[in-house]
Amino acid sequence: MKAKRMPNELEASWSEDDMVSGETVRAQVLIMRTNGCCWAKAGSGGCTMCGYRTASLSNVTEDDLNAQIDQALSKYRGEPFVKIYTSGSFFDTDEIPVSVRERVFREYASCKRILVESRPEFLTDELVATLPKNLTVALGLESSNEEVLCRCINKGFTAAQSREAGMRLKAAGIGVRTYLLLKPPFLSEQAGMDDAIASARFADPFSDEISINPLNIQHGTYVERLWKRGDFRSPWIWSLIEVMKKLSGTVNARLMSSPSGGGSQRGVHNCGKCDAAALSAVERFSFSQNPADLEVSCECKLTWEQYLKAEKLLGTSADIGRALDSELTIRM
Ligand code: SF4
Ligand SMILES: [Zn+2]
Incomplete structure (x- = not known):
């Protein structure tokens, strides 16, 4: 018990x-x-x-x-x-x-x-003026796209509110770590990557660090329901690496990611054979910021590329791999 x-x-x-x-x-x-x-x-x-x-x-x-x-x-x-x-x-x-x-x-x-x-609505001018200078506030911006924030995530605040709070903190000399969600529900793998890249560029002016958080399926959530019926696949680690590579050298903020549930079916994952190496690469890069640290190889990169093409062709954000799996079993 x-x-x-x-x-x-x-x-x-x-x-x-x-x-x-x-x-x-x-x-x-x-x-x-x-x-x-x-x-x-x-x-x-x-x-x-x-x-x-x-x-x-x-x-x-x-x-x-x-x-x-x-x-x-x-x-x-x-x-x-x-x-x-x-x-x-x-x-x-x-x-x-x-x-x-x-x-x-x-x-x-x-x-x-x-x-x-903190959510941004609590970060008023009055409050920020009282904060100690050794503080960093993590803001869960998730996406800079207002429609994604509202319809896919149900965040209950706008990207503009996050930016205002971030700017206010910056002006007061307080650190800002911004969290972005890689692959909100209803976005295809490619759309999820594009959204994370655009969101990082949006967050860069008010962020000291940008943490890319691949969606991890938690118990009792709406996303878990989508996942159980095959309408969602947690992002590939290749997608996370691609986002890091595209952003590397183009933003001032430190890029980082420490995925929860990485390597499991509920978390960001690849084929299973290369997951540990790919996640270590992301961790190394999070500290070094050296894109060379993101170099990993595995034959499943080709499967990921085909996955991106297939979902574009089919116009779906459902888990194509699952649909093609003849056993149609949900791997927990
Ligand atoms: S419901 Fe949304 S705002 Fe509240 S803790 Fe969860 S992610 Fe953060
Ligand atoms: Zn692999």
């Missing part, structure tokens, strides 16, 4: 490599349990690919959050970078009350860098 998830305990924490001012450093990563994303709770259903609704609780108090911070501090080993994820917006006071937010900034004041995530 699964252990009960206690509101006064962190969902998860670990340490990993990331970058501060061009240097690779260790980062403490904290996943906090909060009352959840306001957009997912608003009756909107939330974003089509987001399964965080099931990850949040509904009875997390200020004391619980402080207990989670105590836990984080007891595990802290002096990492120069701390990343705090809340499965929503750090600046939504229904998730993180002001006193807890201020405590986080105080406790980690000597860190070179703190990263938190």
